[in-house]
Each structure stands twice: as C-alpha cells, then as structure tokens.
Amino acid sequence: MIAPLADLTVHHKPRGLSDRVAYGFVKALRFCADTFFAKRYGHRAVVLETVAAVPGMVGATLNHLKCLRRMEDDRGWIKTLMDEAENERMHLMTFIEVAKPTLFERFVVVAAQWVFYLFFFFLYLISPKTAHRVVGYFEEEAVISYTHYLAEIDEGRSENVAAPELAKRYWNLPEDATLRDVVEVVRADEAHHRDVNHGFANELGGLPQAIVPAVWPHEQLQPHWKEAA
Numbered sequence: 001m002i003a004p005l006a007d008l009t010v011h012h013k014p015r016g017l018s019d020r021v022a023y024g025f026v027k028a029l030r031f032c033a034d035t036f037f038a039k040r041y042g043h044r045a046v047v048l049e050t051v052a053a054v055p056g057m058v059g060a061t062l063n064h065l066k067c068l069r070r071m072e073d074d075r076g077w078i079k080t081l082m083d084e085a086e087n088e089r090m091h092l093m094t095f096i097e098v099a100k101p102t103l104f105e106r107f108v109v110v111a112a113q114w115v116f117y118l119f120f121f122f123l124y125l126i127s128p129k130t131a132h133r134v135v136g137y138f139e140e141e142a143v144i145s146y147t148h149y150l151a152e153i154d155e156g157r158s159e160n161v162a163a164p165e166l167a168k169r170y171w172n173l174p175e176d177a178t179l180r181d182v183v184e185v186v187r188a189d190e191a192h193h194r195d196v197n198h199g200f201a202n203e204l205g206g207l208p209q210a211i212v213p214a215v216w217p218h219e220q221l222q223p224h225w226k227e228a229a
C-alpha cells in the first residue's frame, strides 16, 4: 500500500512565553504517558485518543459562540475543528478494536476527561493561541508515538493483525489492509492536525502562515489505492 504523504520532521520552535508554556506542558504529559504505558502502544492509543478528540470540539464550540456574538464569519475554522474531533474519535473507534482497555484505564479515561475538558475550555477562553499551540505540540508527539508503534510492528513485537473493518471503510483501505497500514494513515492524520493547529496558533500570534492542504492525507491518496485495487 502507498503510504499517505506526511512530513514527520515538522517541529515548531517555541517562541515567547505562550509557546514555552505549551511545549513544557506537553512534554510533562508525554513523560507521564511514557511512564504509564511504556511500550503498550495499542492501550496508549486508546486512552490518548479519548483525550485527543476533546480540543477540536472545544475550539469549535468557542469559535461558534464567538462568531454568533460578533456576527462574523469563521473563515472555515469551525468545520475544520469539528472534522478534527470526528477524525480523532474514529482513531479511538479503530484502536478499541485492536486493544481492549483495562478497568483501570477506563477509570483514567473518565477522570481525565473531566479534568482535561475543563482545563482546555478555560485555556481556550484565556488564550486560544496557547490552546492551539498545545494541540500542535500534542500532535508532534502523536506523530513520534505512532512512528514508534510502526517500529514495534516492523520488529515483530506487536502482531500485524488485519485492519478492523471500520478502519477499512473510513480510510478507504484495501480489503487486505493490516494494522500497519492503519497506523500509517492515522499518523498522517496526526501530522495534518499538527500543521492545522500550529497554523491557527501562528495566525492568532500574527506569525507567517504555513499552507495546510484542505483535504485529509488519505483523501489525497485514494486514486492511487483505487488504481492498485
């Protein structure tokens, strides 16, 4: 299968206090996740995707309300953020087929949702730029984690099982697609979220804009897959 195009090397160098706070926060959470999950990548994906699906919906809600209050256009931000939330939820629905969370992990998900939703909501109210930068850095880390997951599969430590049916339908994957193919398309999605959110933070901070393709990475590839099929 041809992997979706994704630049895996992108890193936004922190500039100013807001960026440094965002980067420090994300690195601290990465340390916690590494300690808690170690190399259990399937479980890691399930738990972290429940968190990853929150910011898009918070950002969409608050931008929606702001546009209503100010009676102004959203320049496509609301749909982009809602699409991101749905895409992250599809990641969750995919990985739940691959790894079943333990009872303790389910408890962590419930507790973390309350804390993270409220935290991110107030962060977005106070500083949308910092909030989008936090997500940009989260997504940089997600790209790294899914690269590690691919290595686990390639080196035989995680079994390369058949792709879940739901994942094949959502990403238009071929019938014989495997977990490796799924992780690759998910990683391309995360790279896309990273570029979108760093782009939004740049725009709010008055920095030059990177051009982010409006289509999802897997949509760019669909014709190739159809040819190959």
Ligand SMILES: [Fe+2]
Residues within 6 Å of the ligand: 049, 052, 087, 088, 091, 142, 190
């Ligand atoms: Fe995700």
Ligand SMILES: [Fe+2]
Residues within 6 Å of the ligand: 052, 088, 139, 142, 189, 190, 193
């Ligand atoms: Fe993401």
